[in-house]
Amino acid sequence: MRTIDYFDKMAKLHPNRDVLISGDTCYTYREMEALTHKVAGALRASGMKNQEPIAIMSPNDGPVLSAMLGCWRAGAIWVPVNTRNALDANIAYLKYVRVSMILYHSSYAKQAAEIKEQVPTVRKMVCLDAPMNGDPSLEDFMATAPSDIFPDLGDPIGNPEELTALIATGGTTGPAKGVRVMNRSWGTMLETICNIMPVEGKPVSLATAPLTHAAGPVTMAALAMGATVVVLPTFDAEAVMKAIQEHNVTHMFLPPTALYSMLEHPKVRDYDYSSLKYFLLAGSPCSGEKLKQAVDIFGPCMCQSYGQTEFHLVATWLSPEVVAAAARGDYPERLTSCGEATYSVRVELMDDDGNILPTGEVGEIVGRGGIVGGGYFELPEASAEAVAYGWHHTGDVGKRDEHGFYYIVDRKKDMIVSGGFNVFSAEVEECVMELAEVAECAIIGVPHDKWGEQVTAMVVKAKGADVDAEKIIAHVKARIGSVKAPKEVHFIDAIPRTAVGKMDKKKLREPFWGGSGRAVN
Template sequence: MFPSLIAMADGDQITAAQVLWDAARRHPDRPCLTDLDDAVGATTSTYAQLVERVAAVAGGLLGLGLEPGDRVALLLHNSHAYVQAYLGATAGGLVAVPLNVRLTPADYLHMLTDSGSRVLVTTSEFSDRLPDPSRLPGLTIVYADARDDADCGLTALAARAEPLARPVARADGDPASLMYTSGTTGSPKAVVLSHRSWLRIAETAVRVLGLGDDEVTLHVAPLTHGAGFLLLPTLLLGGHSLLCHSYDAGRALRLLTEHGVTGMFMVPSMIRMLLDARPPDWTVPASLRRLYYAGSPIDPETMREATEVFAGRLIQSFAQMESPMFFTVLDQKDHLHALGNLDSPLVRSAGRVLPGVELRIVDDAGATLPDGAAGEIVARAPQTMNGYWGRPADTARTMAGGWLHTGDIGYLDGDGYLYIVDRKKDMIVTGGSNVYAREVEDVLVDLPGVKDAAVIGLPHRIWGEAVTAVLVSANDSRDSDAVLAACRTRLAGYRVPKRVVWVESLPRNAYGKVLKRQLREQFSGSG
């Protein structure tokens, strides 16, 4: 049984770094972290070695003059450097700001400015995507891949300072991280997750996913997103985390067998790729206990095929970054039921509400709706955010009445299963990443050959939804290639439309609003 975080706490003070320190005390010589893609080959740190390195990184960050509560941004692939910098910031009482590695200089400029980050830890790989340093005069950039003697390097920074003997104590409600999520106007908001949020997520993951004390967790999705929420529970149990810098489905299948992997996190598009990459003679290894997925709806065909191929070892959860990762869970028994009953509605369910979570379906006036009636999903859970960083009005709106308003439309059936039918927010979920239509439309309507634009998500076998641009031409040129080329210079890759459709005009209602449901119905069957 894993140690209770409440029992470990000193009063109300407990952090992820303290979890690491405690695990190292119990299991100093266990393998803790293996970077499978390190430049010198796969490298492994024991728990004792990781604590030593994290303590040095924390001392180095504080040696720069940072104080508890200051923000440290991380622009790194899954790696030893990411984990050391993340936990080093936590150990120093600092606030980690993980950044998506797929964004643009404009995105990073906004996030670094908005968060007020004083340090950015990154690698030279991202140098050409960083904003002009003159626009961030108070920012110190530390390179994790710099030579050991380079003043700007993470190694030299850690070597110059006195390592911390123990993590800086923080109250459980203090901010631990700022996690950026897309904004409806193209200006991402930072979700403030407290130490309490992270630890509640870890305890829930252990309980709901059935984690044990010999876990081997494979991280093929970014630690800056969903995969990162499995790192802490693996540390809590003294388990072994395997890190991949990027996702390759064929390689992931091999790693499952070669390393005795017990579990991993994926988004549905990654599962589809796994299935497509599977050799004819591949069988699920006995060591694999669960394939946990979340982030977007799963295609029913993919769900059934994956349930069969992975011998029923699938678990799905639903929540959002404002309250990760667990409101509801569709467990392994539910998956097997859906596989064995072709008419089962569970193939489209997000699962049952977890104990400790309150979830309601409400109408526009906030009144609770009966079973079967669709309305906005609102919830209260122990892991819910403190709020949006520096955005009290947005926080008040999202947390109105003490409930997190998800912006998702769904209903509960008579057995307590949640079904998500639409989104109140104009958002597309592609490959587990959120794309708000407005941010793409703003780019499209600025192009010389485009008179009007609407962006919708259409069903896609791999991505879940494909970002699709429905355009009205300004000059009858209808040059789709030019449109996509222009988008690639101004948008992160996953936000670039995968398809362009030209129409004579966009359908609108009496108030001038584009009828996107009509567009989705019109084009969902055409390829």
């Protein structure tokens, strides 16, 4: 089904239940449903065609939810804008997917104006929270809808091959690729989440991670189960802890780095977390010791899932029951597992020749099933490569034990996960190499207590050159954003090479990762 179909089911079942609490803003399912009809009507009245890409650029804020649902009701393709990226990178991506409209928050008005100027396909701008620079507010825009009821665009099988979203994901080289998220794969993901995270009574989901990242699909799954969604504008450890107690939160998603901040907070034991049934960690591996500590503090609610943009979020599942048992000493190694394959997919390990490997051997994690997306937007070669040998290739290297639990041990693709965000080293290396003072550069991830992995540059200076770490870091921040910028720079005499002349990053990582048993954190 379409996302809006899942929402409409719950609006019919629970019309008077709160669907959104965001600061002073509160809407019921019935009220939100009415807003989405007006957003959809206004979009179509403005000239939007079916399956046009519409970008939403905003911090977590109440209008974001009505805008997203309204876009889906109108048959639009959601394009989330990661505001942590450098503006140039976002402009390049929006040009590539030929976005036609931008719905933005006033805090990003300057960036939105630059996008409008540089992306030729943009024909309409709407400011979500207030009139801005000649652009209407969302409220004013909704007033242009010709009717309070928008016609149903669904078909008998839920428009399975239409796109829900075009979500950017980096490549090992070159610019970001647009993952074609289909109604069929997104719907399978929503249903899988609803089935593995059930609760009796009224679910309450806390959204504090960016809705433009993994919190977006988790929030849509919460709506599909009839939840009240409590939105916080940004992550603040104590604000999250207070919200859990105040709103009796049952479901919450955060990346492990945010969990670590909560564990370190001096007031972490001062709040009541007994309502929590699922504290989901995803986006990067979690420290086993930190996970055990979290069970002690937050109770038997800690859980993890593994997936990626192309293989939506819940390829594997480590349940609260398994985590709690592991914390007590029952198969304690499972604290570092990403879980078992969910019932909507097959997950296997594969060697470089396309052979499925037996239990105990290490290989690339591959999968097939309902949560696999539709390849990359207008990139047929990359799409074909991702499904070689009849399986979706994750680029992650792992192993499986005799009980069916998977463990990620490395990354086949040259990628670093820092704070739940993917950083592709080739892009950072290319940026550093723009400096004339740099002869060679290798970017690696090294373990970090807060971020999981820290982007680190190994640099060989050009002969006679004088360059310091501050200059390199500042250059990368300005070019491609602070998330991708190295946090440390190590100057070395030469970069080690493999027998075929490639950078030997395994050797570079060894001093940092030695003895840990895995090369991710």
